[in-house]
Amino acid sequence: MSAMTTSRQVLFSLKNVKKHYPVKGGIFKTVKGHVKAVDGITLDIFKGETLGVVGESGCGKSTFGRTILGLESLTEGTMVFNGTDISHKSSRELKPFKREMQMIFQDPYASLNPKQRVGDALEEALIIHTDLPADERRAKVVQLLKEVGLKEEHYDRYPHEFSGGQRQRIGIARAISINPSFIVCDEPVSALDVSVQAQVIKLLKDLQGKHELTYLFVSHDLGVVRHLCDRVLVMYLGQMVELAPVEKLYENPTHPYTEALLSAIPRPVVGKKRERIRLQGDLPSPTDPPAGCAFHTRCPLATERCKAERPKWRQIEDGHFIACHHK
Numbered sequence: 001m002s003a004m005t006t007s008r009q010v011l012f013s014l015k016n017v018k019k020h021y022p023v024k025g026g027i028f029k030t031v032k033g034h035v036k037a038v039d040g041i042t043l044d045i046f047k048g049e050t051l052g053v054v055g056e057s058g059c060g061k062s063t064f065g066r067t068i069l070g071l072e073s074l075t076e077g078t079m080v081f082n083g084t085d086i087s088h089k090s091s092r093e094l095k096p097f098k099r100e101m102q103m104i105f106q107d108p109y110a111s112l113n114p115k116q117r118v119g120d121a122l123e124e125a126l127i128i129h130t131d132l133p134a135d136e137r138r139a140k141v142v143q144l145l146k147e148v149g150l151k152e153e154h155y156d157r158y159p160h161e162f163s164g165g166q167r168q169r170i171g172i173a174r175a176i177s178i179n180p181s182f183i184v185c186d187e188p189v190s191a192l193d194v195s196v197q198a199q200v201i202k203l204l205k206d207l208q209g210k211h212e213l214t215y216l217f218v219s220h221d222l223g224v225v226r227h228l229c230d231r232v233l234v235m236y237l238g239q240m241v242e243l244a245p246v247e248k249l250y251e252n253p254t255h256p257y258t259e260a261l262l263s264a265i266p267r268p269v270v271g272k273k274r275e276r277i278r279l280q281g282d283l284p285s286p287t288d289p290p291a292g293c294a295f296h297t298r299c300p301l302a303t304e305r306c307k308a309e310r311p312k313w314r315q316i317e318d319g320h321f322i323a324c325h326h327k
Contacts, residue, residue, distance in 0.1 A: 052229035108167035119155035
């Protein structure tokens, strides 16, 4: 687990962040509704930490990461990065902040131009954000390749000449090339073999310590999240349902949805068998989310209050927050 700063300085402060996509229909393509992909996220991300974001596919975790980076336009809310409100800045106004915020994508091959040499791909960010001459850019890229476990000879190769793990190392090198302080890791190891996953996770941890990075780590792999993250945010249908330090969440999950997610993790420890909780039904459509608590249609504890009233986000103990009427 990465070291947390003792002062817990806030790097990113988010208040009621929403990302809704309009749904159009009819002859005139009028707006019939909205897909509420991210629906009211309020939290602080601290410098030097790794914040994990978990939930089922379609819960909005990847959209959340893309929205706070400015890759998706903000529908509503406030985002303050390192003391500056960046909520509604134009692309030009965001350029200085883009240098501070980068992303590692799930599919490294799709994020690389197959017709472009790897060295040229890594130089692009340096051309945009720095005034380094060509020879210094090349030297910088060679240094980056070595830092992520590749070699100088890889500079002139093309993406198809690399394995999946090597391509992800290239993606990581590109993300750190302009010395950012915040990186969104969007399922960065999900497409890799288990043995390669371990190597990439170790690389991410080593780079975090060396470059004082802050990570938002989006993943569906709860084992990886436990190994890498300091805190974990659990999302359901675009909403926050639980947030806690990683060990507290894994040892004492409180929200019924979190309990169900964690019950699926194998526990090969004698005397510590965990009964699998199987949720009934499918994830509701974010276009028409249930009234009240979004989870009530699948929750074993649901009551009439859950159907009518959305639970408030509240702190139940130090650093542990939850949105549930019954916990």
